Amino acid sequence: MARSTGDDAQALFHSLRSAYAATPKNLKIIDLYAAFAVFTALIQVVYMALVGSFPFNSFLSGVLSCIGTAVLAVCLRIQVNKENKEFKDLPPERAFADFVLCNLVLHLVIMNFLG
Amino acid sequence: MATATARSPIILLALISLFLHPFLSASLSPGESPKGRRVLVLLDDLAIKSSHSLYFRSLQSRGYDLDFKLADDPKIGLQRYGQYLYDGLILFCPATERFGGSLDQAAILDFVDSGHDLIIAADANASDLIREIATECGVDFDEDPLAVVVDHIGYAVSDTEGDHTLIAADDFIDSSVILGNKKIEAPVLFQGIGHSLNPSNNLVLKVLAASPSAYSANPKSKLSNPPSLTGSAISLVSVVQARNNARVLITGSLSIFSNRLFRSSVQKAGSSTRHEKAGNDQFLTEISKWIFHERGHLKALNVKHNKVGEADEPAMYRINDDLEYSIEIYEWSGSSWEPYVSDDVQVQFYMMSPYVLKTLSTDKKGVYSTSFKVPDVYGVFQFKVEYQRLGYSSLSLSKQIPVRPFRHNEYERFIPAAYPYYGAAFSMMAGFFLFTFVHLYNK
Structure with a gap:
């Protein structure tokens, strides 16, 4: 039973990988970018757990800039994905312009709150 | 007319001193007495002036300007043009039902309320007026008009057996501020009515209490009911120090001040020692020094506070600042202001409740100081010194000071x-x- 579970997990992992290999390159770049942001956020949470929450506003702005970046990247990915029929009327240039504008606002707020 | 011309330079001086007062009080002038020395003495009849002359002479020898008047003299007045003419009042008029002139119960209470001192002596036939004034001061004389204090154990031995109404009392209050440093050896001879303290009044003090065997009753009639006042609940001499530091002495005996008892020798029943001189002279002289503020009068000045390392007084502190606070306290010794030395003066840093309560340390020259850290709370604080000790005039000072939080640019970048x-x-x-x-x- 345990053996077959391992096989199943492996099979699932393989199918996911092969399906992901078919993903367009620009979406993969967005995924990498979002993963980098989430990883940076995790590092900060661990750091805060180690040294304490003293400059709490700095901690919040550091973590929220990462989370915000990741969320905006995911939003962009949804909008530029060709297979997503929901946004088929939205041109990718327009989606990218929205992404840039939101990022500018986000970083403006983060810089003000950083300390 | 002659008196008016004589008084006018005094009024002028009083006016000048009134204008200079804020400047004078800021500096320490060693010879300036806290109270004046003009005393009005009201008598039932002028014979008291000679029969109690030893007491009056001791006051006069200490510099008091006694003005003797009959209690029903129509020219009596404590005030003229809104200014009090006297600094103290002695009521040796137990039988007076009505004062002459403009003086009445309310005028006497106003006199005390404006910070002046009062001595009241009642006697076996004390009038309602005197009783009411005493009641206002927080003591209640025995309501039976014929009752006097009787003590069949603590009486003073005399040649005739008598009715034991002349009693030898030696239950003094334990306070060297009120009664002086020298212990009163001889008992005090007392003949008169007793009073009790009003329990709701916490400013009145029993200075001379009757012995536990005393009671208050009519000695001429048979005792049918238990006496209303008994034992050491009976006060023979009481003092009040009002919140404005006016001092009042109340006693149920006028004869306690008389030359007869001042000179008399005394032997308490059951005691073998016979004192050549009763304690009345020493007791009443010492207590009158206290009543007229020759002793136990404190004043505080030069309240200063600053940040540690700075000399100037800031208009505002920041949370967690270190500050220094100092105050000077002097005691009037009768002739000069002497440094007051004590280890229990405390300062509060107060905003609705004390956030900091620190005992001040003294340099024995009158300066009290301490330093502490402003709490991590901002708001409008006060430096408060509330000093109330038995016998001493109370000190109550407060100085407001705001405390602000860190400014935006005072944090590290x-x-x-x-x-x-x-x-x-x-x-x-x-x-x-x-x-x-x-x-x-x-x-």
């Missing part, structure tokens, strides 16, 4: 512990920049 957060925020910006190029030029 870059905190080392926050560098990872700064790094994360800037790496996100750099990542965004890079991603923009990669996304646009990757086709």
Whole structure:
């Protein structure tokens, strides 16, 4: 039973990988970018757990800039994905312009709150 | 007319001193007495002036200007043009039902309320007026008009057996401020009516209490009911120090001040020692020094506070500042202001409740000082000194001072512990920049 579970997990992992290999390159770049942001956020949470929450506003702005970046990247990915029929009327240039504008606002707020 | 011309320079001086008062009180002038020395003495009849002359002479020898008047003299007045003419009042008129002139019960209470001193002596036939004034001061004389204090154990031995109404009392209050440093050896001879203290009045003190075997009753009639006042609940001599530091002495005996008892020898029943002289002279002289503020009068000046390391007094403190507080306290010794030395003066840093309560340390020259850290709370605080000790005039000072939080620019700009957060925020910006190029030029 345990053996077959391992096989199943492996099979699932393989199918996911092969399906992901078919993903367009620009979406993969967005995924990498979002993963980098989430990883940076995790590092900060661990750091805060180690040294304490003293400059709490700095901690919040550091973590929220990462989370915000990741969320905006995911939003962009949804909008530029060709297979997503929901946004088929939205041109990718327009989606990218929205992404840039939101990022500018986000970083403006983060810089003000950083300390 | 002659008196008016004589008084006018005095009024002029009083006016000048009134204007100079804020400047004078700021500096320490060693010879300036806290109270004046003009005393009005009201008598039932002028014979008291000679029969109690030893007491009056002791006051006069200490510099008091006694003005003797009959209690029903129509020219009596405590005030003229809104100014009090006297600094003290002695009522040796137990039988008076009505004062002459403009004086009445309310005028006497106003006199005390404005910070002047009062001595009241009642007697076996004390009038309602005197009783009411005493009641207002917080003591109640025995309501039976014929009752006097009788003590069949603590009486003073005399040649005739008598009715034991002349009693030898030696239950003094334990306070060297009120009764002087020298112990009163001989008992005090007392003949008169007793009073009890009003329990709701916590300013009145029993200075001379009757012995536990005393009671208050009519000695001429058979005792059918238990007496209303018994034992050491009977006060023979009481004092009041009002909140404005006016001092009042109340006693149920006028004869306690008389030459007869001043000179008399005394032997308490059951005691073998016979004192050549009763304690009345020493007791009443010492207590009159206290009543007229020759002793136990404190004054505080030069309240200062500053940040540690700075000399100037700031208009405002910041939370967690270190500050220094100092105050000077002097005691009037009868002739000069002497440094007051004590180890229990405390200052409060107060906002609705004391946040800091510190005992001040003294340099034995009158300066009390301490230093403490402002609490981590901002708001409008007060430096408060509330000093109330038995026999001493009360000190109550407060000085308001605001405490502010850190200003926006008083925090550190870059905190080392926050560098990872700064790094994360800037790496996100750099990542965004890079991603923009990669996304646009990757086709």
